[in-house]
Amino acid sequence: MSWPTWLTEIRAGAQSRFDAAGFPTPKLEDWRFTNVAPIARATFHASTNGVSHAAEFKHFFFDHAARFVFVNGHFVPSLSSSQGLPAGVYAGTIQAALRDPAQAKVVEKHLARHAEYKENWQSFVAQNTAQFEDGIFISIPNGVVVEEPISVCFIATGDATAAFARVLVVAGDNSQAAVVETYAGNAATFTNAVTEIVAGANAIVEHYKIQQENAAAFHIGQLTVQQQRDSNVHDHSVSLGGRLVRNDLHFILDGSGAEAQLNGLYITGGEQHVANHSRIDHAQPHCPNRELYKGILTGKSSAVFNGGIIVRQIAQKTDAKQSNKNLLLSDDATINTKPQLEIWADDVKCTHGATIGRLDDEQLFYLRARGIPEEDARGLLTFAFANELLGRMKAPEVRERLEKAVRAKLDSRLGTQDSAREGL
Amino acid sequence: MLEIRNLEARVAGKDILRGIDLTVKAGEVHAIMGPNGSGKSTLAQVLAGRDTYQVTGGTVTYNGHDLLALSPEDRAREGVFLAFQYPVEIPGVGNTYFLRSAVNQIHKHRGEPEVDAVDFLALVRDKMKLLELDESLMTRSVNEGFSGGEKKRNEIFQMAVLEPKLCILDETDSGLDIDALKIVANGVNKLRSKDRAIIVVTHYQRLLNYIVPDFVHVLSAGRIVKSGDKTLAMELEKDGYAGILEEAAEGVGSR
Ligand SMILES: Nc1ncnc2c1ncn2[C@@H]1O[C@H](COP(=O)(O)OP(=O)(O)O)[C@@H](O)[C@H]1O
Numbered sequence: 001m002s003w004p005t006w007l008t009e010i011r012a013g014a015q016s017r018f019d020a021a022g023f024p025t026p027k028l029e030d031w032r033f034t035n036v037a038p039i040a041r042a043t044f045h046a047s048t049n050g051v052s053h054a055a056e057f058k059h060f061f062f063d064h065a066a067r068f069v070f071v072n073g074h075f076v077p078s079l080s081s082s083q084g085l086p087a088g089v090y091a092g093t094i095q096a097a098l099r100d101p102a103q104a105k106v107v108e109k110h111l112a113r114h115a116e117y118k119e120n121w122q123s124f125v126a127q128n129t130a131q132f133e134d135g136i137f138i139s140i141p142n143g144v145v146v147e148e149p150i151s152v153c154f155i156a157t158g159d160a161t162a163a164f165a166r167v168l169v170v171a172g173d174n175s176q177a178a179v180v181e182t183y184a185g186n187a188a189t190f191t192n193a194v195t196e197i198v199a200g201a202n203a204i205v206e207h208y209k210i211q212q213e214n215a216a217a218f219h220i221g222q223l224t225v226q227q228q229r230d231s232n233v234h235d236h237s238v239s240l241g242g243r244l245v246r247n248d249l250h251f252i253l254d255g256s257g258a259e260a261q262l263n264g265l266y267i268t269g270g271e272q273h274v275a276n277h278s279r280i281d282h283a284q285p286h287c288p289n290r291e292l293y294k295g296i297l298t299g300k301s302s303a304v305f306n307g308g309i310i311v312r313q314i315a316q317k318t319d320a321k322q323s324n325k326n327l328l329l330s331d332d333a334t335i336n337t338k339p340q341l342e343i344w345a346d347d348v349k350c351t352h353g354a355t356i357g358r359l360d361d362e363q364l365f366y367l368r369a370r371g372i373p374e375e376d377a378r379g380l381l382t383f384a385f386a387n388e389l390l391g392r393m394k395a396p397e398v399r400e401r402l403e404k405a406v407r408a409k410l411d412s413r414l415g416t417q418d419s420a421r422e423g424l
Numbered sequence: 425m426l427e428i429r430n431l432e433a434r435v436a437g438k439d440i441l442r443g444i445d446l447t448v449k450a451g452e453v454h455a456i457m458g459p460n461g462s463g464k465s466t467l468a469q470v471l472a473g474r475d476t477y478q479v480t481g482g483t484v485t486y487n488g489h490d491l492l493a494l495s496p497e498d499r500a501r502e503g504v505f506l507a508f509q510y511p512v513e514i515p516g517v518g519n520t521y522f523l524r525s526a527v528n529q530i531h532k533h534r535g536e537p538e539v540d541a542v543d544f545l546a547l548v549r550d551k552m553k554l555l556e557l558d559e560s561l562m563t564r565s566v567n568e569g570f571s572g573g574e575k576k577r578n579e580i581f582q583m584a585v586l587e588p589k590l591c592i593l594d595e596t597d598s599g600l601d602i603d604a605l606k607i608v609a610n611g612v613n614k615l616r617s618k619d620r621a622i623i624v625v626t627h628y629q630r631l632l633n634y635i636v637p638d639f640v641h642v643l644s645a646g647r648i649v650k651s652g653d654k655t656l657a658m659e660l661e662k663d664g665y666a667g668i669l670e671e672a673a674e675g676v677g678s679r
């Protein structure tokens with residue numbers, strides 16, 4: 001692929017940044033609890049193989065008319081479709097968009113302009129920016145409403161494969177859309193994903209990231225959301241698969257009245273490690289934001305929640321609520337949860353809370369006292385804990401799919417089973 | 425139906441029940457009264473199988489079985505029902521799903537077929553009307569956001585749906601206004617039958633005007649210090665617990 005000059009320059013810069021920084025180590029405060037040595041130590045290769053396996057992952061696809069499938073970072077046209085999109089909406093590969101002068105202009109304005117990588121702890125973003133081969137570009141013109149979600153499935157196949165996923169969503173003023181990213185795989189792959197979303201004034205965007213990769217897989221993801229005034233972004237992140245998963249979220253509330261809702265669910269078993277780090281930058285006044293992350297941990301698994309909120313001096317009347325709740329179902333599971341508030345304005349509402357607990361004895365007893373067996377009662381309560389987040393998903397097909405996937409993961413006794421492999 | 429012999433139980437290292445003897449036959453209604461902290465809820469919870477309470481002595485025989493050897497769910501399937509003093513809220517577990525699961529567990533245990541959705545709905549409608557509960561409660565999570573009165577009526581509603589053999593009501597009357605009290609009492613009275621036994625735990629005599637018991641027992645400091653018929657409840661109402669307890673302490677009272 002020959003990239004346009006502007007992008008070639010960006011990529012070269014990103015590569016030097018990555019070369020200089022290297023993979024992050026636990027010495028960096030931001031990576032204290034997540035050791036990526038297994039990624040740094042191993043050698044992962046880009047791979048153009050695996051496309052023939054793509055159909056095996058069909059059960060991860062949604063039946064949406066607009067659907068895009070990538071294998072190891074490469075687009076698979078035969079499994080994809082862009083039918084049924086309203087006039088003016090662009091959804092296609094980044095490479096194709098760069099060949100289309102009208103789209104190329106928008107791509108140039110936004111691609112790699114929002115997801116930052118200047119700091120050492122952001123070196124995975126630098127790596128992705130330097131090395132991604134393709135990705136998806138979605139552009140919704142001003143005032144256009146896309147009824148059905150647009151879904152993108154990134155499949156990683158073959159041990160030691162490195163797969164770079166790149167997503168750019170530009171939602172115009174007063175537009176509305178939902179985008180579903182699904183990650184699946186069948187081996188000890190390494191996925192490095194970067195998503196940039198720009199929400200124009202008064203735009204409404206619902207974004208899903210469903211991570212169901214193989215139990216031996218590594219997944220590092222960055223989501224950067226740039227919000228203009230009165231825009232409304234609801235993000236849902238569900239991590240079920242993978243051996244080591246790290247999600248970084250960066251929301252920039254860059255116009256007054258911009259609202260962000262961050263919903264997250266992680267269910268870990270065996271020796272899985274899942275870290276979610278969010279950073280919400282209140283850069284303008286009157287921005288509400290709600291964050292609820294819930295975890296269910298068992299086996300020897302571990303999880304990290306780090307919730308950063310920055311309220312700039314100008315951002316008066318900020319209304320931020322953050323909550324992280326964890327259900328620890330085994331003695332060997334560990335969670336590190338930490339709010340990180342940096343508040344420079346004086347007239348703000350900012351609350352945060354974290355809980356770590358077991359299933360409630362009183363609730364368990366109540367169910368059992370009505371004849372429900374203990375195992376079922378535990379299952380019911382555990383699912384109910386997770387279901388609060390699924391209930392917030394507006395796309396029914398996504399919610400239903402995840403209800404099944406969550407039940408299957410919980411039913412597998414949360415052991416080392418790779419329930420993600422079955423797509424459930 | 426139920427034979428409790430010298431039952432002792434402790435919680436958090438403290439002896440609460442200190443030798444309870446009680447025999448309840450099918451068709452009977454027993455009231456257990458006593459001051460706060462006397463162990464009424466402990467007795468009710470021990471019978472339902474709550475393992476927070478440690479049984480340190482005695483036996484409980486239920487229809488010929490050792491009740492204490494059964495799990496809480498098996499007790500429920502065998503027909504033991506506890507109406508909780510403080511029904512817990514369970515966000516995220518739908519009331520309909522919960523109650524239908526409970527009904528089907530009990531049916532399965534009895535070797536009866538599962539109830540289908542239509543029959544279940546009809547049953548629910550019928551019993552909700554009896555307890556004057558709003559049908560919208562069925563679309564909510566178990567007890568979530570219910571008022572105090574709704575929670576209590578919901579317990580009796582569940583009891584009416586599950587049709588247990590041994591009903592234990594733990595202060596179902598506490599905190600109810602007179603209208604709600606009558607509704608609850610009416611619901612309970614409808615369940616009175618020759619095959620069913622009911623134990624009504626209460627702190628106030630008032631309920632017993634509406635659910636007239638065959639026997640009344642006074643519980644104090646983990647022991648039944650006096651038993652009698654419904655006139656004992658009247659006596660309590662008149663003289664308060666102090667009189668009875670004094671009498672019992674003097675050894676005049678009998679079990
Ligand atoms: N879970 C518990 N932990 C510690 N103490 C308890 C617990 N439950 C009951 N108790 C104690 O046991 C005694 C009897 O309580 P309870 O059976 O609830 O009385 P009642 O229902 O008659 O008011 C009280 O002193 C109470 O404080």
Ligand SMILES: [Mg+2]
Pocket residue numbers: 464465466509594595
């Ligand atoms: Mg009590």
